[in-house]
Amino acid sequence: MFNQLAEVLRSLGHRIIDRVWRLGAGARFFIYTLIYSGESFKRIHLTIREIYFTGVLSLIIVLVSAFFVGMVLALQGYNTLQKYGSSEAIGVLVALSLVRELGPVVTALLFAGRAGTAITAEIGLMKATEQLSAMEMMAVSPIARVVAPRFWAGVISMPLLAALFSMVGILGGYLVAVPLIGVDEGAFWSQMQASVDFREDIVNGVIKSTVFGVACTMIALFEGFDAPPTAEGVSRATTRTVVNSSLAVLGLDFVLTSFMISA
């Protein structure tokens, strides 16, 4: 009886220590990435190549989702707003929800699924096939050569993707609201312009998506770097990337929003 209880407590303690250890290792990894960033900027082409793989190749899924999200927002919003006789406010609803929340958050979730998994699997496989050890043997730091370019590529791509998401989403909302439903075009744009603030809404959205970019890319890189060098290990690390990135994005979103609204 007493032994069983001790065993339960021991496994709990083991888990907590393991989590804290991983958190510490992740933080150290982050610091190393920042330290080696300068070295990787000397070969900027590596970063540009990674922007192609993380940013450009994510464009299609991001833009298509944005278009449909915008259209659905306009349809749903119109349905509700029309009951209160203020269907012209549909532009405000679409623009504010996209720029403030959906743009950064949905882009980050899609990014974690599209680019984050690719990063984790790639680095995990590099580790499993001992490419990273080979680099170290040749006195090439794998963090400077492999990790830092991918990190900066993610941080640069995310705000751009989020801005494109918001823009295309608003376009989708416009197409549903104005030509399809028949909301007045002037009211659609002018009410939107009257209530979307550059500093409060757009800049805050960019700040959010940059923070999400750091979080998603860092989690993907760390999971890949930390993955056990087996097929199973890499597959588990890929799953963890998606789960942890999504949770981190949603959690950070709440924290950032509460700061932005109170400030």
Added chain:
Amino acid sequence: MERRTLDLWVGVFAAAGIAALLGLAMKVGNLTASDIGETYTVTAAFENIGGLKPRAPIKSAGVVVGRIKHITFDTSRYEALVTMELDKRYAFPKDTFANIYTAGLLGEQYIGLEAGGEEDVLKNGDEITQTQDAVVLEKMISQFLYNKASETPTETKKE
């Protein structure tokens, strides 16, 4: 993939992203039209500003002529002191009347300026002395109920 095509795609991506940001700022956020060129500052004291917020528009005859800079509480008079930035192009007489209105039934509140007849115009740092407070719904309802309550006894007497 060849390096040149890769560079091209990344360039297109970055340009599109920046264009989207600019588009958001200009078309959606209306950055260009919202900042009024040169302004002058005037203040007005209200006993009750209701839900008036900084950056709310100031309109005259329905045209936006300025924005509220900030709102403070004046402890010497126990009134709200609203500082407004008005467009330099529009001059208002000294006896201009400042009202707090609500756009629509549930819309945001704004300040409406009604020009008076005096020749002197408001200058930077002047105060608008004639003001009318925001309509507070609770006050109106309680007043209405109070009137109703005072009516009832007279009606019963008549019967």
